[in-house]
Amino acid sequence: MTTHLEFAPLERGMSRTTNRVLLVIGAVGVVAILYRFLFGLGAATNLSNQYPWGVWKAISVAAAVALATGGFTMAALVHVFHRRAYEPLARLALLIGVLGYTFGAASLAVDIGRYYNIWHPAWPTMWQGNSVLFEVAMCIMSYLMILYVEFTPVICERYAGRVALPGGLARWNGAVEALLRAAERLTGRVLSVLLLVGIVLSCMHHSSLGALMLVAPHKMHPFWYTPVLPLLFLLSVLAAGFAVVILVSILTARGAGRRPDLPALSSLSLYVLVFLAVYLVARISDLLIREVHLHLTAGGVEPLWLLIELLPGGLLPLLLLGSARVRNTPALLGWACGLVGFGVLMNRVNVFVVAYRSAYAATRYTPGVFELLTIAGMLAIFTIAFRYAVATLPILPKTAETLSMVSDTADEGAGEPGDAAPEGVRECAHA
Amino acid sequence: MNRRQFLGWGCLGAAAPLAGGRAAASEASGAASDNARGVLVDTTECVGCRKCEWACNREHHLTDEPLESYEDTSVFEQARRMDTAAYTVVNRFDNARNPERPIFMKVQCMHCVKPACVSACLVGALRKQDAGAVTYEGWKCIGCRYCMVACPFEVPAYEYDNALTPLVRKCSLCFERTQREGESPACVAMCPPMALTFGRRSDLLALAREKIAAHPDRYIDHVYGEHEAGGTSWLYLAERSFATLGFPTIGDAPVQELAETIQHSVFKFGLPPLMVLGALGLFMKAFDEAGKDAVRKPAASGEESAV
Incomplete structure (x- = not known):
């Protein structure tokens, strides 16, 4: 049987209350970011000469791109391995990729001291091929562009043929229309190649992100310093990417008062299970082979952080996902996948912050208030952007039938409306 | 070198944990050039007058406190580190x-x-000069502070309080000054008890070895910087172990070796990424044929899609 899958904006918007809460958090974050730009990193962060990297690098950049991996793993699954069953999730995953990587790039601009020079790594006379960070920067920049190109057809599909700019801008309608048509044609031609290039670039920069801290062997705690760090980073994002797609899909369905696409989600969670198992086997055998598990009894904060990363963030979701009941119950599946994401987030925090020890600083780095407010605010802003996007653009499958086509058997998780209110984001979208 | 060969993209994972040990020699930077100059510090001669600090601060316009203020010995009560207003300190x-x-x-x-x-x-703002100095071009810098993460001696300092144009700050071995014939770095020129000697690194090493041989009771048999992290331009002699004198214990290999080895093996001529790209393209075609009629089949075989 063949069904032509169509995507559409949400029929009904999401909770207004949630939007207001997000707006408040976002506004606080904007103030924190303004503070950083006005008064500098010294005023806004707890960074020092001994601890040059903090949570902005660990969470806003490294963890953000790790958790947004669904964009490329889903592209591989649907477009390379042609697992059509997951096509209804493809655009959602792409949106997560677009927003997650934009989040990472924007956060990086907040973190680096000379943000106006952020384009320097792309300038050929300044290329420095020995630098792991150069490779990371180039791959992320190119991949971000590819994500935007991959996303272009979604925008063209929504607006081509019905461009209606407000007021005086209306005279540009024709030009924008032509632009959209041209973009549609152009992206159609290069899309499949770019998809493949995007997958390669993703594998490259995820492993290279893991290679970043290999430059500081004597400053890193042995729990997190291993020559296989690049491989562990790559394996962990394979699990985390799908997990986040599943979690976001369940949350979106909830917010929109829809049924989650349980058959697709629960079979996708098998990929999470397999990749998570592979990652954990690699991670734990690495700890055992290097015999650093002996440090578990050595005291200090590191054993605790390792256990948080590996137990609630690793073995617990592995056990949960191993159960068919969990995989077939949206709420439990959401929690399990959330834990997988949490484990990878904790791993990045551990690698970039907890593991790093200066020989000279009297006290360790702990994040400052402005650092945390910035992260919360950015997260809120990007969540608003996400909600706006699914309400405005054809991201989710079109009709309830498309969803229930295969989900008739699964009643237990039937979409609880949750805090969904009938009117919401969608209105603002059309204002 | 064999490590570099087998660490291709595909087997990066399987092989690396077994390989363990030290990576092959760094590809990036060669050995010390013949022109490379450095400074030998004979710490047994140093009297802690801090005139080198004064000379450095004056040379780089860091502070304009008078020389007399450096006679204050209370600063020694706490261990100090370099910062944006002091490229050298004495402890x-x-x-x-x-x-x-x-x-x-x-x-x-x-x-x-x-x-x-x-x-x-990542932008080549830091450069190793043939003359030995590691210099910095601020206009290229993006302020990522990865140099500070990388430095095994925790040297570079950052202008965190500069909101608009912060720079990385550190000693430049008075690169411009020493380009002139006969000039030594400001600290060396100022040092009254001749604890500092400026010259060719190879000559300084020979001198250090001579001193140790001549006074085995005065020095421990260790020239700090001869091998540490692949060798340094600044070399130190001391009467007891450097670990007890605030100097880090660092192996002989440059710390970036492992990262560079992985980097260069994964991107050797861009071949491994291109091979993955080709393989993906083939998969794309093969699965397209196979998957045409397979719709909504529960995918139980997760490992198939491993990239």
């Missing part, structure tokens, strides 16, 4: 053998033979 260590004569250690950028900061800098 005092108690001397159990001779309490009258504490040990003073001048610290600054070590100007590594194979600098990790230069390897780390």
Whole structure:
């Protein structure tokens, strides 16, 4: 049987209350970011000469791109391995990729001291091929562009043929229309190649992100310093990417008062299970082979952080996902996948912050208030952007039938409306 | 070198944990050039007068406090590190053998033979000069602070309080000054008890070895910087172990070696990424044929899609 899958904006918007809460958090974050730009990193962060990297690098950049991996793993699954069953999730995953990587790039601009020079790594006379960070920067920049190109057809599909700019801008309608048509044609031609290039670039920069801290062997705690760090980073994002797609899909369905696409989600969670198992086997055998598990009894904060990363963030979701009941119950599946994401987030925090020890600083780095407010605010802003996007653009499958086509058997998780209110984001979208 | 060959993209994962040990020699930077100059610090000669600090601050326009203010010995009560307003500092260590004569250690950028900061800098703002100095071009810098993560001696300082145009700050071995014939770095030129000697690194090493041979009771048999992190331009002699004098214990290999080895094996001529790209293209075609009629089949075989 063949069904032509169509995507559409949400029929009904999401909770207004949630939007207001997000707006408040976002506004606080904007103030924190303004503070950083006005008064500098010294005023806004707890960074020092001994601890040059903090949570902005660990969470806003490294963890953000790790958790947004669904964009490329889903592209591989649907477009390379042609697992059509997951096509209804493809655009959602792409949106997560677009927003997650934009989040990472924007956060990086907040973190680096000379943000106006952020384009320097792309300038050929300044290329420095020995630098792991150069490779990371180039791959992320190119991949971000590819994500935007991959996303272009979604925008063209929504607006081509019905461009209606407000007021005086209306005279540009024709030009924008032509632009959209041209973009549609152009992206159609290069899309499949770019998809493949995007997958390669993703594998490259995820492993290279893991290679970043290999430059500081004597400053890193042995729990997190291993020559296989690049491989562990790559394996962990394979699990985390799908997990986040599943979690976001369940949350979106909830917010929109829809049924989650349980058959697709629960079979996708098998990929999470397999990749998570592979990652954990690699991670734990690495700890055992290097015999650093002996440090578990050595005291200090590191054993605790390792256990948080590996137990609630690793073995617990592995056990949960191993159960068919969990995989077939949206709420439990959401929690399990959330834990997988949490484990990878904790791993990045551990690698970039907890593991790093200066020989000279009297006290360790702990994040400052402005650092945390910035992260919360950015997260809120990007969540608003996400909600706006699914309400405005054809991201989710079109009709309830498309969803229930295969989900008739699964009643237990039937979409609880949750805090969904009938009117919401969608209105603002059309204002 | 065999490590580099088998660490291709595909088997990066399987092989790396088994490979363990040290990576092959760094590809990025060669050995110390013949012109490379450095400074030998004979810490047994240093009296802790801090005139080198004054000379450095004056040379680089960091502070304009008068020379007399450097006679204040209360600064020794706490261990100090370099910062944006001091590219070199002297620390005092108690001397159990001779309490009258504490040990003073001048610290600054070590100007590594194979600098990790230069390897780390993604825009080439940091550069290793043939003359030995590791120099910095601020206009290229994006302020990522990866050089600070990479430096095994925790030297580079950052202008965190500058909101608009912050720079990385560190000793430049007075690169411009020493380009002129006969000039030595400001700190060396100022040093009254001749604890500092400026010259060719190879000559300084020979001198250090001579001193140790001549006075085996005065020095431990260790020239700090001869091999540390692949060797440094600044070399130190001391009467007791450097670990007790605030100097890090670092292996002989440049710290960036492992990262560079992985980097260069994965991107050798861009071949591994291209191979993955080709394989993906083939998969794309093969699965397209196979998957045409397979719709909504529960995918139980997760490992198939491993990239």
